[in-house]
Each structure stands twice: as C-alpha cells, then as structure tokens.
Amino acid sequence: MQARIRVVVAKPGLDGHDRGAKVVARALRDAGMEVVYTGLHQTPEQIVETAIQEDADAIGLSVLSGAHMTLFRRVIELLAERDAGDIVVFGGGIIPADDIAELESLGVAKLFTPGATTASIIEWVRANVTTPVA
Amino acid sequence: MSERTERELPAESGQTAEGHESTRIRHRVSRRHDVPTLVARAREGDARSVARLITLVENGDPALPEVAAALAPYAGHAQVVGLTGSPGVGKSTTTNELVKALRAAGRRVGVLAVDPSSPFTGGAILGDRIRMQEHTTDRGVYIRSMSSRGQLGGLSAATPQAVRVLEGAGCEVILVETVGVGQAEVEIASLADTTLVLLAPGMGDAIQAVKAGVLEIADVFVINKADRPGADATYRDIQGMLGLGERAAGDWRPQVVRATAVRAEGIDDVLTAIEKHRTWLETSGNLTARRERRASVEVEAIALGTLRARIGDLKHGTALSTLASAVAAGEIDPYAAAEDLIKGL
Ligand code: B12
Ligand SMILES: Nc1nc2c(ncn2[C@@H]2O[C@H](COP(=O)(O)OP(=O)(O)O)[C@@H](O)[C@H]2O)c(=O)[nH]1
Ligand SMILES: [Mg+2]
Numbered sequence: 001m002q003a004r005i006r007v008v009v010a011k012p013g014l015d016g017h018d019r020g021a022k023v024v025a026r027a028l029r030d031a032g033m034e035v036v037y038t039g040l041h042q043t044p045e046q047i048v049e050t051a052i053q054e055d056a057d058a059i060g061l062s063v064l065s066g067a068h069m070t071l072f073r074r075v076i077e078l079l080a081e082r083d084a085g086d087i088v089v090f091g092g093g094i095i096p097a098d099d100i101a102e103l104e105s106l107g108v109a110k111l112f113t114p115g116a117t118t119a120s121i122i123e124w125v126r127a128n129v130t131t132p133v134a
Numbered sequence: 135m136s137e138r139t140e141r142e143l144p145a146e147s148g149q150t151a152e153g154h155e156s157t158r159i160r161h162r163v164s165r166r167h168d169v170p171t172l173v174a175r176a177r178e179g180d181a182r183s184v185a186r187l188i189t190l191v192e193n194g195d196p197a198l199p200e201v202a203a204a205l206a207p208y209a210g211h212a213q214v215v216g217l218t219g220s221p222g223v224g225k226s227t228t229t230n231e232l233v234k235a236l237r238a239a240g241r242r243v244g245v246l247a248v249d250p251s252s253p254f255t256g257g258a259i260l261g262d263r264i265r266m267q268e269h270t271t272d273r274g275v276y277i278r279s280m281s282s283r284g285q286l287g288g289l290s291a292a293t294p295q296a297v298r299v300l301e302g303a304g305c306e307v308i309l310v311e312t313v314g315v316g317q318a319e320v321e322i323a324s325l326a327d328t329t330l331v332l333l334a335p336g337m338g339d340a341i342q343a344v345k346a347g348v349l350e351i352a353d354v355f356v357i358n359k360a361d362r363p364g365a366d367a368t369y370r371d372i373q374g375m376l377g378l379g380e381r382a383a384g385d386w387r388p389q390v391v392r393a394t395a396v397r398a399e400g401i402d403d404v405l406t407a408i409e410k411h412r413t414w415l416e417t418s419g420n421l422t423a424r425r426e427r428r429a430s431v432e433v434e435a436i437a438l439g440t441l442r443a444r445i446g447d448l449k450h451g452t453a454l455s456t457l458a459s460a461v462a463a464g465e466i467d468p469y470a471a472a473e474d475l476i477k478g479l
Binding site: 002003004006025026028029030031032033034035036037038039042045046049050052053054055082083084131132 | 184255259261267
C-alpha cells in the first residue's frame with residue numbers, strides 16, 4: 001500500500017466562512033490525498049493536536065475573518081513546542097499581501113487568496129509536501 | 135563602508151541559504167525514527183509515535199514485521215468495541231458520547247474512525263472527527279481517522295494492526311467506527327469483542343438491517359435518534375425479530391437499547407449493555423474464542439497478502455501476464471494456469 005499525503009484542513013477562529021475550506025478539501029481528495037476535515041471553530045491547540053494524532057504531513061488553514069496573523073502564528077508556535085515543526089503549514093483566505101510576506105517569514109509555507117485555482121493548490125502541495133520517511 | 139556591506143551581503147545570504155538547507159535536513163531526520171524508539175515512546179503514550187506507527191502499518195512499510203513483533207506482548211490488553219450502521223445514523227456522535235463517559239470513568243480510550251476512499255482517485259475526506267473535537271486536547275484520548283483505502287468490508291486492511299498499536303499504547307478501550315455503507319459490513323465482528331449495530335427510526339430500519347446481514351453480527355442494537363417519531367416501532371421490530379431466531383441456553387441474546395446521542399441520553403444504557411456482553415464473553419469462554427478468530431483472520435490476511443505479492447514478483451512480474459495471455463487465447467484453462475503459478479512459488 002503506497003504512502004498517501006495526509007492533510008488536515010481546518011477552520012480556526014469564530015467565523016463561519018467554510019466554502020473555501022470545503023472546496024480545497026474536496027480538491028485535495030480528488031487529487032488522491034487523505035484529507036482530515038475538522039469543521040469550524042477550531043482552536044490552534046486543537047488543530048495542532050489533530051495534526052499530530054493524524055500524523056498529517058501538512059496543515060491547511062482557511063482564515064477569512066481577519067485574524068490570520070494571530071492564528072497562523074499560534075499554530076506555528078505550538079508545532080515548534082511539540083517538536084512537530086516538520087509539519088508544513090499553508091493556507092488561504094482573505095489575507096493582504098503585506099501580511100502574506102510577514103506570515104511567510106514566520107514559517108507559513110504558502111498562502112492562497114481568492115481566485116486561486118484548485119489546480120494551482122494541488123500542484124503546490126504535490127511539490128512541497130512529502131510523506132514521512134519511515 | 136560600502137566595501138564591507140558588499141562583502142557582508144553575499145556572506146549573509148549564503149548563511150540564509152545554508153540555514154534553509156539545514157532546516158530541511160533537520161525536518162527529514164525528525165520524521166525518521168527507528169521502530170524500538172517509536173514503540174518505547176508510544177508505550178509512554180506519546181501521540182506522535184503512536185501516530186507514526188499507525189502510518190507505518192497503513193502504508194505496509196517494510197518495517198511492519200518489526201513493528202508487529204514489538205507490539206505482540208500487548209495483544210489482548212484492550213476491550214475492542216465496534217460501531218456500525220448506515221451513514222448518518224449517529225455512529226460518530228455516539229462514539230463521542232461513549233468517549234466522554236469512559237473518560238469520566240477514568241479509562242484511556244482510543245478511537246479508529248474509518249471513512250471510505252474514493253474509488254476513482256484513492257483520496258478521502260475523513261470527517262468523523264468533526265463530532266469528537268471536544269476530546270482532541272485530552273491526552274487520555276487518541277483519535278485516528280483512517281481511509282478504507284479501497285477495502286469494501288467497512289474497515290481498512292490496516293485497521294486490525296492499528297488496534298494492536300493502540301493496545302500497545304495503553305488504550306483500555308478501543309472504539310472502532312466503520313464506514314457504514316450498510317451492505318456486508320461484517321468485518322467488524324471479527325475484529326471487535328463487542329459489536330454495536332446502530333439503527334434509527336425511518337432510516338435503515340429493521341428490515342433493512344436483516345437484508346444487510348447486520349442482524350447476525352450485532353451484540354447490541356442501539357436504536358439511536360430515539361427523539362424521533364418511530365423509535366418505539368423500530369425497537370419493537372428488532373425485539374420481534376430477535377424473538378424469532380433460535381438460541382441455545384447460554385447463548386448471548388443481543389441487547390436492544392434506545393439512545394439519543396445528540397443529547398447524550400441513553401449512553402449509560404449502551405455502556406451497561408457493552409459490559410454485560412463483556413461479562414458473558416468472559417464467563418462463557420467466548421472471549422478467547424473471539425480473540426482466536428480475530429487472530430486467525432489476521433494471520434490469514436497477512437499470509438494471503440504475502441502470497442499475492444510473491445505471485446506478483448514471479449519471473450520479474452511477468453508470470454501472471456504470460457499465463458493470462460495463454461488463458462485468453464484459449465491455449466490453457468484457468469485452473470491449469472493457477473496450478474502453474476502456484477508451482478512457481
Ligand atoms: C460567501 C461569503 C459569506 C457567506 C459564507 C457562507 C459560507 N458557509 O462559507 C455568509 C453570507 C454566511 C457570510 C457572512 C459574513 N461575512 Co462573508 N463573505 C463571503 C464572500 C462573498 C465570499 C467567500 C467565499 O465563500 N468565497 C468562495 C471561496 C471558494 O473562496 P475563498 O474562501 O476565498 O477560498 C479561496 C482562497 O481564499 C483559498 N483558500 C481559502 N481557504 C483555504 C485553505 C487552504 C488550505 C488553501 C490551500 C487555500 C484556501 O483558496 C480558495 C480557492 O480559491 C466574501 C467576499 C469575498 N469575495 O471573498 C465575504 C467576506 C469573507 N465576508 C466578510 C464578512 C465581514 C462577513 C460577515 C462578518 C458579515 C456581517 N457583517 O455579518 C459575516 C460573518 C458570518 C459568520 N458567522 O462568520 C468579509 C471579511 C472581511 C475581512 N476578513 O476583513 C468579506 C471579505 C467581505 C468583505 N469584502 O467585507 N459571508
Ligand atoms: N435527532 C437526532 N439526531 C442525531 C442523533 N445522533 C446523531 N444525530 C445527527 O445525525 C447526523 C449524523 O450523525 P453522525 O454521528 O455523523 O452519523 P454517522 O455518519 O453514523 O457517523 C448529525 O447531524 C447528528 O447531529 C440523535 O440522537 N437524534
Ligand atoms: Mg461518522
């Protein structure tokens with residue numbers, strides 16, 4: 001049985017904009033990946049613990065609420081605390097260009113904004129997320 | 135000044151590039167662990183190591199025999215409870231409530247939740263956790279979503295070995311939620327000590343359950359969504375159907391309980407029924423019988439998998455296709471071809 005890329009797709013924060021997360025989850029599934037979908041209103045603590053228990057290769061966060069700086073930063077911090085910094089963090093939503101630059105310098109691997117095609121997201125994941133080496 | 139800056143710049147960017155390189159290498163290393171270390175850490179309850187071991191099992195990693203050998207001493211330490219029933223009947227919600235009750239009783243709990251893989255791409259959306267998020271940060275609970283990875287019996291090929299990993303990790307109760315597509319989902323009965331079949335009024339009713347063949351595998355029927363009209367009728371249907379079956383003295387009579395999982399009602403009754411079945415298993419000697427049946431299914435599956443792989447490797451992978459061409463051309467019959475193949479092993 002071949003290894004499959006496992007991605008946790010999560011919606012942190014209090015808003016209910018879940019279309020993007022669902023579109024991305026379905027696209028990654030259709031690209032042959034295993035997507036753990038957590039549903040809405042997840043705390044960074046829950047998201048990181050989920051990724052660890054699920055042995056995820058990556059965490060994809062969807063943030064349209066404006067709270068992206070706090071949420072992404074906290075997830076990155078918690079992963080480092082749990083010695084799980086090898087889990088790739090990426091995501092998308094309503095995120096201004098300046099913030100994207102800052103988040104990427106904090107360790108977020110890639111951010112997609114409205115209009116990004118699912119094909120480009122799949123391509124990026126395939127190129128940048130690997131399954132574990134035993 | 136400008137000279138210094140010029141010299142510093144390339145040096146600095148060189149350092150950054152090196153920094154990136156070394157983080158990448160560090161990442162790789164932190165994801166590679168030897169099996170004894172993983173097992174030792176999993177024994178201490180380290181979720182990451184448990185998770186990695188289950189991945190090795192799921193991927194049929196070459197280290198699998200080593201993993202299985204390391205885990206063998208812990209076999210049988212956990213009570214395994216299966217939950218099956220049509221999609222939407224409330225398996226995940228019930229699992230969540232059972233976890234809550236078991237945690238209140240101080241037990242360590244593992245959950246394996248299987249969802250179907252797409253037959254076209256092999257990918258999967260695993261969504262059972264959505265209903266269990268309140269337990270995510272409880273270190274006494276480990277939840278793992280599994281894709282069925284093409285398997286049709288309601289579990290994935292790796293589920294039995296994942297149960298072993300969780301036993302090794304000290305889980306006292308392991309809840310296994312099946313895919314729940316309904317038909318022929320009987321694999322769970324050979325994995326679990328106690329199998330719960332969930333029904334709900336108005337959907338997948340008693341007659342459906344009989345058709346799907348799940349009547350025979352149920353140790354406990356849970357009529358969930360008892361808040362809905364028709365629950366009493368479903369309850370009576372099932373009781374009636376159980377009355378028809380012949381049972382020898384000392385045989386287990388499946389329990390039927392009502393629950394409203396969304397309101398956490400009836401969960402104690404479900405747990406009582408599970409315990410009652412457990413006691414019967416122990417006193418009647420059936421626990422050993424079930425465990426042996428589980429092991430026999432496991433061993434046979436591994437042996438068949440190995441055989442299939444060896445057949446695939448015969449004559450550098452050409453043996454089967456050569457024989458297949460001959461059979462298709464009518465030069466040899468399929469039984470003779472199969473004999474040929476087996477002789478080659
Ligand atoms: C539809 C919508 C809603 C729907 C949401 C329905 C639902 N279930 O999702 C409803 C009507 C409920 C809604 C409500 C609100 N909304 Co609204 N909503 C939108 C709208 C118009 C489109 C969002 C959408 O679904 N897009 C389609 C999806 C597919 O695109 P997407 O999410 O952007 O995802 C793409 C990328 O961003 C990226 N991506 C996203 N997530 C992820 C994750 C990963 C892992 C990856 C790789 C990529 C990725 O890839 C996707 C594909 O391209 C946007 C405006 C806009 N143009 O974006 C406002 C918008 C997001 N909403 C906004 C606001 C303010 C609200 C409300 C607070 C309004 C109010 N005052 O009541 C409420 C909040 C309600 C709540 N409980 O949260 C603001 C947010 C402002 C901000 N962040 O600063 C926006 C930007 C509108 C605006 N210009 O002001 N909204
Ligand atoms: N009315 C009612 N709805 C329920 C009950 N239990 C679960 N549900 C709902 O049924 C839907 C499916 O539940 P879920 O646990 O995901 O079912 P599964 O597919 O069998 O795992 C969800 O919307 C639940 O909230 C119940 O006791 N009563
Ligand atoms: Mg479910």
